[in-house]
Amino acid sequence: xxxxxxxxxxxxxxxxxxxxxxxxxxxxxxxxxxxxxxxxxxxxxxxxxxxxxxxxxxxxxxxxxxxxxxxxxxxxxxxxxxxxxxxxxxxxxxxxxxxxxxxxxxxxxxxxxxxxxxxxxxxxxxxxxxxxxxxxxxxxxxxxxxxxxxxxxxxxxxxxxxxxxxxxxxxxxxxxxxxxxxxxxxxxxxxxxxxxxxxxxxxxxxxxxxxxxxxxxxxxxxxxxxxxxxxxxxxxxxxxxxxxxxxxxxxxxxxxxxxxxxxxxxxxxxxxxxxxxxxxxxxxxxxxxxxxxxxxxxxxxxxxxxxxxxxxxxxxxxxxxxxxxxxxxxxxxxxxxxxxxxxxxxxxxxxxxxxxxxxxxxxxxxxxxxxxxxxxxxxxxxxxxxxxxxxxxxxxxxxxxxxxxxx
Numbered sequence: 001x002x003x004x005x006x007x008x009x010x011x012x013x014x015x016x017x018x019x020x021x022x023x024x025x026x027x028x029x030x031x032x033x034x035x036x037x038x039x040x041x042x043x044x045x046x047x048x049x050x051x052x053x054x055x056x057x058x059x060x061x062x063x064x065x066x067x068x069x070x071x072x073x074x075x076x077x078x079x080x081x082x083x084x085x086x087x088x089x090x091x092x093x094x095x096x097x098x099x100x101x102x103x104x105x106x107x108x109x110x111x112x113x114x115x116x117x118x119x120x121x122x123x124x125x126x127x128x129x130x131x132x133x134x135x136x137x138x139x140x141x142x143x144x145x146x147x148x149x150x151x152x153x154x155x156x157x158x159x160x161x162x163x164x165x166x167x168x169x170x171x172x173x174x175x176x177x178x179x180x181x182x183x184x185x186x187x188x189x190x191x192x193x194x195x196x197x198x199x200x201x202x203x204x205x206x207x208x209x210x211x212x213x214x215x216x217x218x219x220x221x222x223x224x225x226x227x228x229x230x231x232x233x234x235x236x237x238x239x240x241x242x243x244x245x246x247x248x249x250x251x252x253x254x255x256x257x258x259x260x261x262x263x264x265x266x267x268x269x270x271x272x273x274x275x276x277x278x279x280x281x282x283x284x285x286x287x288x289x290x291x292x293x294x295x296x297x298x299x300x301x302x303x304x305x306x307x308x309x310x311x312x313x314x315x316x317x318x319x320x321x322x323x324x325x326x327x328x329x330x331x332x333x334x335x336x337x338x339x340x341x342x343x344x345x346x347x348x349x350x351x352x353x354x355x356x357x358x359x360x361x362x363x364x365x366x367x368x369x370x371x372x373x374x375x376x377x378x379x380x381x382x383x384x385x386x387x388x389x390x391x392x393x394x395x396x397x398x399x400x401x402x403x404x405x406x407x
Contacts, residue, residue, distance in 0.1 A: 087166075087187040093180045109189055111159030129155035129163060131382050131402035134347055139384070143172060144180075153190065153379055165194040201380065205315060212265075220262045227255040271322075272314045276307035279314040283321055283339055290337070294329055297336040306343045307405065316377040317350050317399065320385070323370050324352035324397040332356020334394060348383075348403035354394040374399075 082088075082103050091100040100118050107113050110127065117123060128136055132154045143150040150170040155163050170185035230252045237245035272282045283300045290298040308314040321339055328334040334356035342349050371387065374397070378385040383401030390396055 084186075086189075089185045089187070090182055092182045093172075109158070109164065109187075110156065127157045129157060129382075131155070131346075134402075135382075135384050135400065143170065147172060147174075150185075152384065153194075155382065163191075164189055165191045198380065202312070205312065215262050215265055220259060223255055223259045223262060227252055227259060230255055272311060272318050276309050277305060278311065279308045279317055280305065280341065282314075282318050283341060286318070286322065286325070287337075287339055290325060290329075296329070296334065298325065298339070299337075300339045300341075302341040304342070306341055306348060306403065308348075308403065313381045313401070316381050317401070320374050320377050320397070320399050321350060321352055323374050325354075327370055328352070328354035328356050328395065332358065332394060343403050343406035346402060346404065346406055348401045348406065349398065350401070351396055351398045353390065353396040355390075355392075356394045358389050358393060358395055 082105070084103070085105065086103075087105045087109055088103040089101065102114055102117050104114055106117050110117075112123070125133070125136075135152075136154055139150055139152055142148060150168065153165055153167050156166055158164055166187040167190045168185065168187050170183060172183055173181045175181045230248060234245055234248035234252055237248050271286070272278045280300075280302055283302075287298045287300040290296070308317070325337055325339070328337055332354055334354035337352065337354045340349070340351045340353070375385050378399045378401070381401045383399055386398045388396055388398070
């Protein structure tokens with residue numbers, strides 16, 4: 001399908017028949033590796049065919065049909081990729097739509113036949129979920145302009161109206177002279193995995209809400225009762241001018257501190273209230289707490305109220321901001337942090353900008369756990385995350401996400 005691509009392969013020449021077709025049914029990584037090898041074979045065969053034709057021409061010999069070896073290779077290529085439990089796509093950028101290819105798995109996944117999918121050049125875009133169209137357009141444009149691989153997850157509408165999640169891998173392949181040649185990609189149906197992840201997150205969030213409620217209504221109320229009784233005892237001892245009154249006063253103070261700690265713990269487990277403006281209130285309060293706790297500048301800015309009606313979405317966005325702020329303080333040693341929230345044309349934007357030390361000079365070989373979690377949360381709300389260095393100092397973390405009712 002046209003939104004599902006794969007990165008270009010590289011390596012030594014190999015015979016497609018020698019590839020182990022059985023392993024193509026393995027995990028995502030194995031399938032990507034196999035497809036990279038197939039793309040490499042396709043490119044190398046084209047190069048060999050062109051070279052052979054040129055040699056024959058220089059020798060003055062009759063030239064065979066230069067398309068025959070390539071067509072034979074394409075047939076082998078298709079035979080192999082059609083065994084993979086994924087949707088594979090290839091589209092030439094210098095030829096018509098009739099030269100495009102999509103594997104027959106498209107019908108199993110979305111209910112459209114190969115011919116139906118290819119005969120309408122905009123069908124693939126029409127089937128992207130409305131909340132993901134803008135994000136897909138931005139990421140696809142970046143792939144075409146920068147040449148960077150496209151790796152993301154999108155929701156796609158099947159013929160019968162079902163919403164499916166696809167993990168997409170794509171890259172634009174160029175000719176030897178640098179001209180764009182074709183788009184090659186693959187899409188894996190990850191709907192079941194997304195469902196399980198969403199269920200696990202919902203269970204976790206529900207348990208956090210329950211614990212927060214128990215702390216507030218159970219332990220909190222119990223401590224309040226103890227504080228009241230201790231205060232009464234303190235007053236009685238004080239009236240009798242007994243020295244134990246001082247100790248009773250200390251007990252009252254410690255119990256009140258325990259009450260405050262319990263309330264803060266409950267709020268930390270359930271920071272966003274279930275109301276449209278709950279995210280704004282939570283972020284404003286969080287910024288104030290950061291200033292008081294770490295003695296740095298931390299402000300929240302939102303020029304126009306942004307209603308987030310889904311409490312789960314609001315909580316994911318809050319946790320993204322929380323993780324970004326914590327990273328800016330711990331790793332970037334930031335002195336000033338600005339949290340911004342805005343929305344326009346159905347797209348919400350949450351950004352966290354700091355003036356810290358920025359990216360490390362020798363970055364780790366793999367992204368940290370915090371960044372992976374932020375990416376995961378952005379993915380769960382149908383959005384995308386970008387982490388970019390500022391022009392002067394520090395880093396800006398930006399999460400764009402779909403939001404209804406915003407013009």
